[in-house]
Amino acid sequence: MTAALRILLIAALQTAALVYMIVDRSSVLGAATTITLKVIPVDPTDMFRGDYVILSYDISRIDTNVLPGDDTYTDGGLAYVTLEEREGAWTPIAVHSSMPAEHPPGSTVVRGHIDSLSSSTSGGPPSLRLTYGIESFFVPQGQGKPIEDAQRKGEVFAKIAVDPDGRCAIRELIVSGKSIPAGGF
Amino acid sequence: MRPPFYVRQLKLDLEEWIAKGLVPASSRDAILQSVGAGSRTRLDLIFAVFGVILVAAGAMSFVAANWEAMGKFERLVVLFGTMWAAYALAMYFIVSGREVIGQAFILLGVLMFGANIMLIAQTYHINAHFPDGVMLWALGALAAAVIGYSRAALAAALALGSLWTWQEFSYFDVVLHIPFLFFWAACAAMAFIFAWRPGVHLTILAFLFWFVLNTEGLSHLFGWGEIQTVTLYLFVPLVIWSLMQLFEGRGNAFSVTAGHYAFFVFIITYALLHFFDNGNKAQPDSSWMIFAVASSLVAIAAGIAGLSRKSINIIDVLGIAFTCVTAMAYVYLVKDKDDSLDVLYMAFTLIVILWSLQRGVRTEDRFVINLSTVLFGAWVLYVYFDVFLNRIDTTVFFLVGGVLLILLGLGLEGMRRRLVAATPSASAATGAAS
Numbered sequence: 144m145t146a147a148l149r150i151l152l153i154a155a156l157q158t159a160a161l162v163y164m165i166v167d168r169s170s171v172l173g174a175a176t177t178i179t180l181k182v183i184p185v186d187p188t189d190m191f192r193g194d195y196v197i198l199s200y201d202i203s204r205i206d207t208n209v210l211p212g213d214d215t216y217t218d219g220g221l222a223y224v225t226l227e228e229r230e231g232a233w234t235p236i237a238v239h240s241s242m243p244a245e246h247p248p249g250s251t252v253v254r255g256h257i258d259s260l261s262s263s264t265s266g267g268p269p270s271l272r273l274t275y276g277i278e279s280f281f282v283p284q285g286q287g288k289p290i291e292d293a294q295r296k297g298e299v300f301a302k303i304a305v306d307p308d309g310r311c312a313i314r315e316l317i318v319s320g321k322s323i324p325a326g327g328f
Numbered sequence: 329m330r331p332p333f334y335v336r337q338l339k340l341d342l343e344e345w346i347a348k349g350l351v352p353a354s355s356r357d358a359i360l361q362s363v364g365a366g367s368r369t370r371l372d373l374i375f376a377v378f379g380v381i382l383v384a385a386g387a388m389s390f391v392a393a394n395w396e397a398m399g400k401f402e403r404l405v406v407l408f409g410t411m412w413a414a415y416a417l418a419m420y421f422i423v424s425g426r427e428v429i430g431q432a433f434i435l436l437g438v439l440m441f442g443a444n445i446m447l448i449a450q451t452y453h454i455n456a457h458f459p460d461g462v463m464l465w466a467l468g469a470l471a472a473a474v475i476g477y478s479r480a481a482l483a484a485a486l487a488l489g490s491l492w493t494w495q496e497f498s499y500f501d502v503v504l505h506i507p508f509l510f511f512w513a514a515c516a517a518m519a520f521i522f523a524w525r526p527g528v529h530l531t532i533l534a535f536l537f538w539f540v541l542n543t544e545g546l547s548h549l550f551g552w553g554e555i556q557t558v559t560l561y562l563f564v565p566l567v568i569w570s571l572m573q574l575f576e577g578r579g580n581a582f583s584v585t586a587g588h589y590a591f592f593v594f595i596i597t598y599a600l601l602h603f604f605d606n607g608n609k610a611q612p613d614s615s616w617m618i619f620a621v622a623s624s625l626v627a628i629a630a631g632i633a634g635l636s637r638k639s640i641n642i643i644d645v646l647g648i649a650f651t652c653v654t655a656m657a658y659v660y661l662v663k664d665k666d667d668s669l670d671v672l673y674m675a676f677t678l679i680v681i682l683w684s685l686q687r688g689v690r691t692e693d694r695f696v697i698n699l700s701t702v703l704f705g706a707w708v709l710y711v712y713f714d715v716f717l718n719r720i721d722t723t724v725f726f727l728v729g730g731v732l733l734i735l736l737g738l739g740l741e742g743m744r745r746r747l748v749a750a751t752p753s754a755s756a757a758t759g760a761a762s
Contacts (some may be wrong), residue, residue, distance in 0.1 A: 166454040
């Protein structure tokens with residue numbers, strides 16, 4: 144193989160990897176299901192790291208003790224949370240360690256990665272700290288402050304695209320009624 | 329490619345042999361070329377690589393600052409355009425015979441690939457398990473090293489691979505990061521194929537870095553106590569060093585460098601072993617016994633095999649056996665917070681240091697001579713502190729200690745110089761130089 148062909152191959156391989164990343168995320172964003180989650184305030188001192196906002200949600204912590212579903216989970220594994228819209232808010236109604244075969248009509252299932260798992264003192268089902276890949280939102284330099292203020296007032300919502308596998312991606316952020324699209328290509 | 333010290337020595341020897349008429353002057357360049365003397369570090373390569381890093385840093389900072397203001401099409405052009413431009417320039421320079429600058433542009437392409445991963449992650453607000461992004465970047469760099477025969481890309485791959493395993497360990501509490509070993513093995517194979525000395529150093533340092541990060545994980549995996557886990561740093565490098573002796577005679581860059589690192593790690597670990605104990609464990613685990621005995625047998629067998637290759641002699645085989653047996657016996661006998669064996673173990677340590685010194689002089693290996701000299705000095709000081717700290721008046725202790733330190737400094741440096749000068753090739757070099 145000539146030197147030119149070899150370099151062409153490197154560029155093609157690396158381009159393929161980048162295109163895969165874009166297509167993968169685009170497929171999640173292209174999913175038909177969209178849910179709206181209220182963003183809850185986090186410790187303001189931890190809020191900014193560089194130029195992105197850290198987002199936390201009610202579904203970031205799930206107490207398996209009070210929800211129907213499975214009781215056994217692995218630290219670092221996956222959890223599937225079934226959400227249903229109740230009075231305008233998407234609320235957890237069940238949690239499973241694998242994708243549930245069926246869920247109530249109108250509900251949707253989101254897939255979370257178990258960041259930490261704390262067992263209850265009685266030895267019952269654990270409480271899960273979950274991340275869904277929607278916990279950061281990059282903002283233009285210096286534009287994070289209004290979001291932080293709105294977040295404290297409870298005026299920030301995230302519109303989340305959910306694909307059939309339960310993978311999530313931020314579609315847009317609603318800050319005090321104003322939409323900030325998530326971007327993409 | 330032979331070690332730099334060998335090439336330096338050969339140059340001096342050649343001058344002497346040519347002067348004596350033993351070697352025709354016309355053969356000088358061919359001989360030096362055959363041992364890789366022409367592949368010295370090139371200033372143009374260093375400047376090109378630094379230039380590329382500066383360009384990449386500038387481009388990344390510009391793009392990051394203006395990313396939000398760009399339209400979708402502009403973003404796509406920036407993402408793929410910069411990377412393809414770097415590879416197009418690499419192709420142009422390599423095809424036109426300017427390999428060095430071409431390699432620098434391959435490195436720029438690898439850096440732009442990483443920047444693109446970060447920018448795509450930023451565009452889609454991806455933050456879940458961010459070491460995966462670094463892993464992808466490292467794999468891209470490795471692909472560039474393999475396909476483009478690029479040393480710079482290999483160095484980048486090793487640095488990025490180390491960053492990946494560190495992030496897994498630090499941010500995600502991964503206690504035993506096995507996937508890195510597969511990546512590392514591929515990098516090590518490339519460093520071996522390139523016979524590239526800095527690449528060999530980076531490969532070994534990356535492995536040591538992983539080993540240190542994963543010590544706790546290995547301890548959990550095997551269920552071993554503290555001292556048993558520490559012996560991983562003794563038996564594994566001892567086996568590696570013994571095996572490297574079988575290849576060292578061929579002057580392979582990998583075996584010489586790996587042998588030095590392994591020797592350094594195992595002898596330091598042996599000296600420090602008595603700072604650890606078995607904790608609450610009454611006896612070492614049977615799995616550890618199997619590991620220790622098997623490692624010892626492999627090391628001794630490699631030593632015996634080396635006898636026929638003359639890279640090793642009977643004293644070395646006895647040294648290996650002594651090191652293995654005494655380390656195993658110490659681990660087997662020592663109890664929790666037990667210092668009753670310290671004096672005996674210190675005597676054993678001195679024997680191992682003297683073996684190392686003898687080997688350094690015999691094989692004319694300055695690295696081993698210097699290491700042994702430093703270890704001997706440290707051993708004397710440790711013994712002084714350990715024996716006399718609480719037994720004599722504080723003033724006398726510090727006065728005598730100070731004098732001892734000065735005498736050691738003067739004496740050991742003199743001894744080291746005499747030992748280095750006493751090696752036959754060094755004497756020849758002095759003669760040639762004069």
